[in-house]
Amino acid sequence: MSEAASARRLVRRGSAVTLLALLALAGVYLLALGFTPIEARQGPAQKIFYLHVPAAWSALLAFSLVGLSGGLYLWLNDRRLDRFAASSAEVGVAFGVVMLTTGPIWAKPIWGTWWTWDARLTLTLFLFFLFVGYLALRAALHDPSERARFSAVVGVLGLLLVPFIHLSVYLFRTLHPQPVVLKPSAPSLPPEMLRTLLISTLAFVLLYIGLVTIRYGVALAEEEREGRLDAA
Amino acid sequence: MPEALRLALAIAAKDVRAELRSRTALLSAVVFAALVLVVFNFARDPTAIAAVDLAPSVLWVTFALAAMVALNRAFTVERENGALDALLLAPVPRGAVFLGKLLANLAFVGTVEAVTLPLFVLFFNVDLGHALPGILGVTALATIGFVAVGTIFSAMAVRTRFAELLLPVLLLPFMVPPLIGAVQVTSRLLADRPLSEMLGWLRLLALYDVVFVTLCTMVFASVVDE
Amino acid sequence: MPSSDGAESPALLEARGLRRSFGGLRVLRGVDLTVRAGEAVVVAGPNGAGKTTLLRLLAGLMRPEAGEVRVLGRPLRGDGEEARRPIGFVSHQSLLYDDLTLAQNLAFTARLYGLPRPADVARAALESAGLAARADDAPRRLSRGLIQRAAIARALLHQPRVLLLDEPFTALDATAAERLREALAGRLAAGLGMVVVTHRLGEVWGLATRVAVLSEGRWACDEPRRGPLETFLPRYLGLVGA
Numbered sequence: 018m019s020e021a022a023s024a025r026r027l028v029r030r031g032s033a034v035t036l037l038a039l040l041a042l043a044g045v046y047l048l049a050l051g052f053t054p055i056e057a058r059q060g061p062a063q064k065i066f067y068l069h070v071p072a073a074w075s076a077l078l079a080f081s082l083v084g085l086s087g088g089l090y091l092w093l094n095d096r097r098l099d100r101f102a103a104s105s106a107e108v109g110v111a112f113g114v115v116m117l118t119t120g121p122i123w124a125k126p127i128w129g130t131w132w133t134w135d136a137r138l139t140l141t142l143f144l145f146f147l148f149v150g151y152l153a154l155r156a157a158l159h160d161p162s163e164r165a166r167f168s169a170v171v172g173v174l175g176l177l178l179v180p181f182i183h184l185s186v187y188l189f190r191t192l193h194p195q196p197v198v199l200k201p202s203a204p205s206l207p208p209e210m211l212r213t214l215l216i217s218t219l220a221f222v223l224l225y226i227g228l229v230t231i232r233y234g235v236a237l238a239e240e241e242r243e244g245r246l247d248a249a
Numbered sequence: 250m251p252e253a254l255r256l257a258l259a260i261a262a263k264d265v266r267a268e269l270r271s272r273t274a275l276l277s278a279v280v281f282a283a284l285v286l287v288v289f290n291f292a293r294d295p296t297a298i299a300a301v302d303l304a305p306s307v308l309w310v311t312f313a314l315a316a317m318v319a320l321n322r323a324f325t326v327e328r329e330n331g332a333l334d335a336l337l338l339a340p341v342p343r344g345a346v347f348l349g350k351l352l353a354n355l356a357f358v359g360t361v362e363a364v365t366l367p368l369f370v371l372f373f374n375v376d377l378g379h380a381l382p383g384i385l386g387v388t389a390l391a392t393i394g395f396v397a398v399g400t401i402f403s404a405m406a407v408r409t410r411f412a413e414l415l416l417p418v419l420l421l422p423f424m425v426p427p428l429i430g431a432v433q434v435t436s437r438l439l440a441d442r443p444l445s446e447m448l449g450w451l452r453l454l455a456l457y458d459v460v461f462v463t464l465c466t467m468v469f470a471s472v473v474d475e
Numbered sequence: 476m477p478s479s480d481g482a483e484s485p486a487l488l489e490a491r492g493l494r495r496s497f498g499g500l501r502v503l504r505g506v507d508l509t510v511r512a513g514e515a516v517v518v519a520g521p522n523g524a525g526k527t528t529l530l531r532l533l534a535g536l537m538r539p540e541a542g543e544v545r546v547l548g549r550p551l552r553g554d555g556e557e558a559r560r561p562i563g564f565v566s567h568q569s570l571l572y573d574d575l576t577l578a579q580n581l582a583f584t585a586r587l588y589g590l591p592r593p594a595d596v597a598r599a600a601l602e603s604a605g606l607a608a609r610a611d612d613a614p615r616r617l618s619r620g621l622i623q624r625a626a627i628a629r630a631l632l633h634q635p636r637v638l639l640l641d642e643p644f645t646a647l648d649a650t651a652a653e654r655l656r657e658a659l660a661g662r663l664a665a666g667l668g669m670v671v672v673t674h675r676l677g678e679v680w681g682l683a684t685r686v687a688v689l690s691e692g693r694w695a696c697d698e699p700r701r702g703p704l705e706t707f708l709p710r711y712l713g714l715v716g717a
Contacts, residue, residue, distance in 0.1 A: 091471050147422040154419060157409035161498050166471045167405045171419065174398065177464060181426040181457055188449055189429055243499025252589075259586040267574035270613075330614070331568035334536055335629070339587035340560040475537040 020241040027234030035227030041220035045213065053213045065123045067213055071221035072115040073141060079109025079225060080144055080175070083151070087172025090165060099165035100240075102172055103155060104232035106148050108225055113145040136186040143182050147175050161240070253345040260336065260349025265356055267326060274322045275360060282315040282365040286372050300373045305435035308369050309391075309428050315361045316392070317417050320399040323354050324407040337473060347469035351400045351462070358396055362388055380438040387438070387454070391431035394457040398423045401465045404472050423461075430454045484512040485548075487561070487668035488637045492542035493532050495525075502528045504692035505542070510637065510668040515659070515682050517700075518672045520689035521715050526672040527567070529689065530639050533670060534564045546637060560588070563635030565643050569626040571614045577601055577625050578610040581632055588633040596632065604628040605654075619646035627655065631662075638662070640671045644678045656682060676711075680704045688714050 049067045056063035083106045090098040120138070121131040132138070151171050158164040268275055289307045293300070327333035336346050366384075370377055377384060402419045406412040430450045437447050488510040495503045502525040510516055520526050531537040533544055535551040535558070544551040549558035564570075571580045578597050585593035601610045604624050614622050623646045630638070638659075644652050659682055663669060671679050676686075680700070687697040688711060695714040700707075 091468060143422045143425055146418075150415075150418040150422070154405065154409070154415060157411050157415055159498070163408065163475065166474075167408075170401065170405070170468045170471055173468065174401075174423070174461070174464065177460060178423055178426070181453070181460075182422070184453055185426040185429045188453065189433070240499065256587065259583065263572070263575070263579075263583045266579060267572055271574045326572065326574065329573055331566055331570050332572050334534075334564070334566060334568070335570040335584065336587070337536055338534060338559060338562060338564050339584070340556040340589075341587055342556055475531070 020237060024234045024238035024241060027237065028231050031227050031230030031232075031234055033227075034223060034230060038220050038224035038227050041223060042217070045217040045220055048216065049213050053209045054207065056210070059127050062123055062126045065119050067217045069116060069119040069123060070214060071218040072112045072119065074218060075221040075225045076109050076112035076116055076141070077144070078222070079105045079112060079229075080148055083109065083148070084172045084176025087169035088176070090169040091173065096161075096165065099161075099169065100233055100236045101229070102168065103236060104229045106151050106155075106168075106172075107232055108228045110145065110148050110152060111228070112221075112225070113141070113148070116141065117145060136183070136189075139186045140179070140182050144175075144179065147171075147178070151175070253342055253348070256341045256345040257348035257352060260341075260346060261352035261356065264326070264350070264353030268353075268357065274319070275357065278315050278319045278357070278361045279364045281318050282311055282361055283368050285311045285314055286365065286368055290372055301375055301439065304369070304373050304375050305432045305439065307373065308366075308435060309432045311365055311369070312358075312362055312388070312392070312431075313395075313424055313428055315365065316358045316396060316399065317420065319357045319361060320354060320396070320403045320420070321406075321413055321416055323350060323357075323400060323403045325412070328407050333473065343470035343473060344466045346473070347400065347466050350404075351397055351465075354396050354400050355393065358392055359389075362392065375439065377439075380441070383438045384435060387431055387434045387451070390451065390454040390458065391427040394427045394454065394461050395420070395424045397458070397462045397465045401469060401472060404469070426457055427454060430457075484666075486511055486545075487547060488533060488670070489545040490533060490542065491544075493529070493539045493544070494541040495528055495532060495537065495539050502692055503532070503539075506689070506692070506694060508533070508670070508687070508697075510670060512636075512666040512668055513663055514684045515663055515669040515671065515679070516685045516687055516697075517676065517679050517683040518670060518687050518689055519674070519676055519711065520695075524689040524715075525692045526689055527641060530564075530641050530670065530672050534562055534639050535559050536564075560633070561636035563630040563633070563638045565627055565630045565638075565640040567641045567645070569614060569622050570629060571622070571625060573613055573615045576611045576613055577606060577617075580614070580625070581629055584629050584632050590633060600628045600632050601625070605651075620648055620651060623647055624651060631658075636667060638667055638669045640669065642673055643671065644673070644675065652678065676704055676707070690715050 045067060049064050053067075055061060083102045086098045086102040086105070089095075090102065124133070125131050151168060154171060155164055155168050158167060286307065289303075289311070290300075293303055324333070327336070337343075366388075369375065399416070399420050402416055402423075403412075406416040406419070409415055430453050434447045434450050434454075486509045488508070490506065490508040493503050493506040493508075494501070506525075506529060508516070508529075518526055518529065528537065532539050535544065535555070538552075546558045546561055549555060551558045571577070572583075575583065578594070578601060581597035581600055582593040585596045590596050598607070598610060601607055604627065606621065606625055606628065609617060609621060614625065617625070623643075627643060630640075643655065647655060656679075659669065663682065663684075669682075671683070673679055680703075683700045685698065686700050686707065688695040696710075
C-alpha cells in the first residue's frame with residue numbers, strides 16, 4: 018500500500034511543479050510580448066521562437082534520456098528506469114508536437130513555406146516519428162518485462178541513430194544547395210532576447226520534470242493496481 | 250569465434266533450406282518488388298522528368314519496400330511451433346543466433362535485389378555499364394546495415410498482433426541514413442562521377458554497418474531472453 | 476558423473492528461490508528443486524499453478540526475477556551456453572519447422588549441438604522413434620501423435636543428462652506411450668534426471684521417484700513417491716484445495 022501512497026505523492030508533486038512551470042511560461046510570454054524588443058527583420062512572428070526553441074530542446078532532452086535510461090535498463094534491469102523512459106517518451110512526443118506545430122507557423126511568414134528539408138527539421142521530424150513508433154510498440158506489448166526490454170532496445174538504437182541521421186542529412190544538404198531562405202536567427206541574439214529564451218527554456222525543463230513526475234506516478238499506481246488484483 | 254560462426258552459418262543454411270522448400274515468401278517478395286517498379290513508372294510524368302533522374306530513388310525505395318516484406322517473415326518461421334525455443338535451448342550464443350538470422354535475411358533480401366536490378370534496368374532503360382560493380386558494392390554496404398536493424402525489430406514485432414504494421418513504423422527512421430547514402434552514391438555512379446565525391450557517403454554507410462551490426466548482436470539477448 | 480559409494484549422487488539440476496511474475500501476476504513465489512541422477516520428479520498442480528513457467532525457467536528459456544538455476548553445477552544464464560547443453564526439453568509445442576522434413580529438422584538440431592555426422596544421427600534417431608518411413612515428410616503432413624514422437628526424438632537427440640517434459644504423453648496412442656515409458660525408464664537407470672509436468676498422473680506414476688505439487692506458485696508438497704496412485708489422489712485433491 019505504500020506504493021499507492023508514493024504514487025499519489027508523486028502525482029501531487031508533479032502537478033505542483035507543472036502548475037509552477039505553466040505560470041512561469043505565462044510569465045515568459047508577458048516578458049516576450051511586453052518587455053522584449055521586436056526583432057527587426059521578422060517582426061512579431063519571431064515571438065513564437067520563445068515557445069518553439071525551448072520545446073525543441075526539451076523534446077531532444079526527453080528523447081536522449083529515453084535512450085540513456087534504456088541502456089541503463091538493459092544493464093541494471095531496474096523497473097524504475099523503464100517507467101521513467103516511458104514517461105519521458107510520452108512527454109517528449111508531446112513537446113515534439115508543440116515543436117512541429119509552432120515551427121511551420123513561424124516558417125510560413127518568414128521563410129515563405131510551411132516546411133523545408135533543412136537538416137535540423139529533418140532530424141527532429143525523424144526523431145519524432147521514431148518515438149511515436151516507440152510508444153506504438155509499448156502499446157502493442159502486454160507483458161511488462163517484455164515491454165521494458167524491447168523498448169529499451171529501441172531507445173538505445175535510437176540514441177545511436179541520431180548522429181547518423183544528422184550526418185546524412187547534413188551531407189545531403191551541403192552537397193545540394195537549398196533555395197535561398199532566411200536562416201533561423203541563431204547567431205548574435207540581443208541580450209533581452211537571450212534572457213527571455215533562457216527563462217523560457219528553464220520553464221520548459223520545469224514543465225518536463227513536472228509532467229514526467231505525474232506520468233511516473235500514474236504508471237506506478239497502475240502497476241500497484243495490477244498487483245492488488247492479483248493478490249485478491 | 251569460429252564455433253559461433255559455424256553455428257550462425259548452420260542457422261542461416263536452415264533458413265535458406267526452408268525457404269527453398271516453400272519458395273512462397275521469396276516469390277511474393279520478388280513479384281512485389283516488380284510491381285513497385287511498374288507502379289513507379291506510371292507515377293512519373295515522362296514529359297517532365299527523365300527516367301534516369303528518378304532512377305536512383307526509385308531503385309532504393311523499391312529495395313527498401315521489398316526488404317520490409319522480406320523481414321516481416323524472418324521471425325514468423327521461428328514462431329511456428331515454438332521453434333525459436335529450440336534455438337535458445339541449444340548451446341549457441343545469442344549473438345550467433347542473431348548473426349545466423351541476419352545472414353539468412355541478407356541472402357533473402359539480396360536475392361530479391363538481384364532479381365529487381367535487371368528489371369529496373371529494363372523498365373527504366375538505365376545504362377548501368379561500368380557502374381555495375383560499384384552499384385553492387387553500395388547495395389551490399391547499405392543493405393547490411395538496415396537488414397541488421399530490421400532483423401532485431403522483426404524479432405520484436407512478431408511478439409505483437411500488429412507485426413506487419415509495427416515493423417515498418419520502427420524500421421523506416423533507421424532506413425533513412427542508408428537510403429540517403431545509397432541514393433546519393435548510386436546517382437553519382439550513374440553520372441560517372443569520381444570516387445572522391447562518394448567517399449564521404451561510403452564512409453558513412455560502412456560506419457553505420459559496423460555500429461549497428463555490433464550493437465544489434467549485443468542487445469539481441471535482451472530481445473529473446475524472456 | 477556416476478554416483479559414488481552409496482552417498483547421495485550429485486545434483487544434476489538445482490533451483491533455488493525461483494520467483495517470476497507476469498505483470499502484476501506472481502506466478503512463482505519462491506520455488507526450490509533438486510534433481511539427482513536417476514530421479515524422476517513429477518510436477519502436478521491445477522491450471523495456472525505455474526508448472527509451465529517453472530519448466531521454462533529450468534530450461535533457461537525464461538529468466539527468474541530472483542533465484543538461480545544450476546545445471547551440473549553451472550549457473551544457467553543467457554551467456555551460459557555450456558550450462559544449457561545437458562538439457563533436453565519437450566515443450567507443449569513441437570519446436571519443429573514446418574518447412575523442413577523431419578530428417579532436416581533433426582539434422583539441424585544435431586548441428587546446433589555440434590554432433591558429428593548430423594544427417595546420420597538424425598536418421599538413426601528417427602528410426603528408433605519408429606519414424607523412419609516418415610523421415611522425408613514435413614511435420615505439417617503428420618498426425619499429432621507422430622509429431623509428438625518426433626518432438627521427443629528431437630529433445631533426446633543430444634543425449635541430455637537432464638530431461639524436462641511438459642505433458643509428454645499428449646496425443647500418443649497406447650503403444651507409443653508404453654514405448655516412451657520404456658525409453659525413459661532405460662535412461663533413468665542410466666543416470667538421467669527428469670522433471671515431468673503433467674495433469675494425468677497415471678501416465679507417469681510408475682516412472683516417478685518423487686511427486687511434487689505446485690499450488691499458487693509454491694510447493695504444496697515435494698515427497699518420494701510411495702504406494703499406488705489411488706492412495707495419493709485424495710491427498711492431492713486436499714493439497715490443491717479442490
